[in-house]
Amino acid sequence: MSHLPFIWAAYSIGAIVLLWCAFAPLVRKKSAIRDIRRLIQLEEPARDADT
Amino acid sequence: MNTNIAVKDKPRKNALVMFIHKLGSPPWFYEFTGKLIPWLWLVFAVLAAWALYLGLVKGPADYLQGESVRIIYLHVPAAWMSMLIYSSMAVMAFIALVWRIRMVEILAMCSAPIGAAFTIVTLTAGSLWGRPTWGTYWVWDARLTSELVLLFLYLGVIGLYNAIDEPRKAARAACLLAIVGAVNLPIIHYSVKWWNTLHQGSSVSLLGGSSIDASILWPMLIMAFAVKFYYAANLLTRARVRLLEQDLRKGWVKDLIREQRT
Numbered sequence: 001m002s003h004l005p006f007i008w009a010a011y012s013i014g015a016i017v018l019l020w021c022a023f024a025p026l027v028r029k030k031s032a033i034r035d036i037r038r039l040i041q042l043e044e045p046a047r048d049a050d051t
Numbered sequence: 052m053n054t055n056i057a058v059k060d061k062p063r064k065n066a067l068v069m070f071i072h073k074l075g076s077p078p079w080f081y082e083f084t085g086k087l088i089p090w091l092w093l094v095f096a097v098l099a100a101w102a103l104y105l106g107l108v109k110g111p112a113d114y115l116q117g118e119s120v121r122i123i124y125l126h127v128p129a130a131w132m133s134m135l136i137y138s139s140m141a142v143m144a145f146i147a148l149v150w151r152i153r154m155v156e157i158l159a160m161c162s163a164p165i166g167a168a169f170t171i172v173t174l175t176a177g178s179l180w181g182r183p184t185w186g187t188y189w190v191w192d193a194r195l196t197s198e199l200v201l202l203f204l205y206l207g208v209i210g211l212y213n214a215i216d217e218p219r220k221a222a223r224a225a226c227l228l229a230i231v232g233a234v235n236l237p238i239i240h241y242s243v244k245w246w247n248t249l250h251q252g253s254s255v256s257l258l259g260g261s262s263i264d265a266s267i268l269w270p271m272l273i274m275a276f277a278v279k280f281y282y283a284a285n286l287l288t289r290a291r292v293r294l295l296e297q298d299l300r301k302g303w304v305k306d307l308i309r310e311q312r313t
Contacts (some may be wrong), residue, residue: 018168021164040308
């Protein structure tokens with residue numbers, strides 16, 4: 001039995017899981033920054049009207 | 052003159068204590084870790100590439116296991132990390148519950164997905180190593196089962212944290228589960244001694260006397276060292292994002308985003 005498919009499968013799954021784990025927070029960060037920008041845009045006209 | 056004496060007598064804070072205090076401040080933490088994270092990724096990439104070169108290209112096949120021994124450069128460091136991350140999460144959870152430090156709470160909760168990822172890697176790589184070596188992908192022996200329980204504990208902590216809307220209440224509940232779940236760690240470690248398992252006993256000893264050949268041991272140890280940097284970089288990245296999400300309406304976050312826009 002050739003061991004190569006098992007080695008490739010182990011490293012491929014390992015790479016996919018660890019890369020997903022590394023990039024997932026960056027996707028969340030983009031979404032959080034978008035929310036904060038929207039919040040600032042909503043608040044700024046209200047603040048300008050007050051002053 | 053009296054004033055001078057008072058200044059001299061005032062106890063000076065240790066630099067390390069001051070640094071730890073500063074880390075508790077979200078804006079300072081965000082800025083400091085932003086500079087640190089790229090370096091952590093770089094060290095991880097260099098060490099991991101070195102370990103993989105030594106293990107997969109330069110290293111020999113095992114006389115008994117054949118080529119499948121190369122899976123251990125992934126399986127063993129991932130298994131060690133799955134337990135180390137749970138230990139650090141449980142310690143941080145304890146600190147967060149006792150002293151109510153928000154940054155520690157965030158770090159504890161951000162450790163869970165990384166620990167779960169390493170546990171998945173441990174189980175899949177181990178299973179793929181087991182098929183050519185043992186003739187089976189899975190057996191319900193104590194080591195494999197307790198590692199699977201570890202994955203469920205991580206998923207439990209993640210699930211509980213996300214199930215409660217108020218982040219600090221959610222963290223408190225999840226921290227408690229993390230502490231209780233720590234009882235599984237000695238079970239995983241000693242499972243190969245306490246029960247008769249298909250999984251082999253420990254082959255690496257910190258105090259010397261490892262039964263693995265140096266050509267296999269060193270790439271494994273280098274990879275084990277490399278993944279510590281992966282954990283640190285990933286944890287800090289996650290903590291920064293969590294801070295942005297939690298402090299959405301606070302001045303420092305708005306100022307930061309305004310500065311980025313300009």
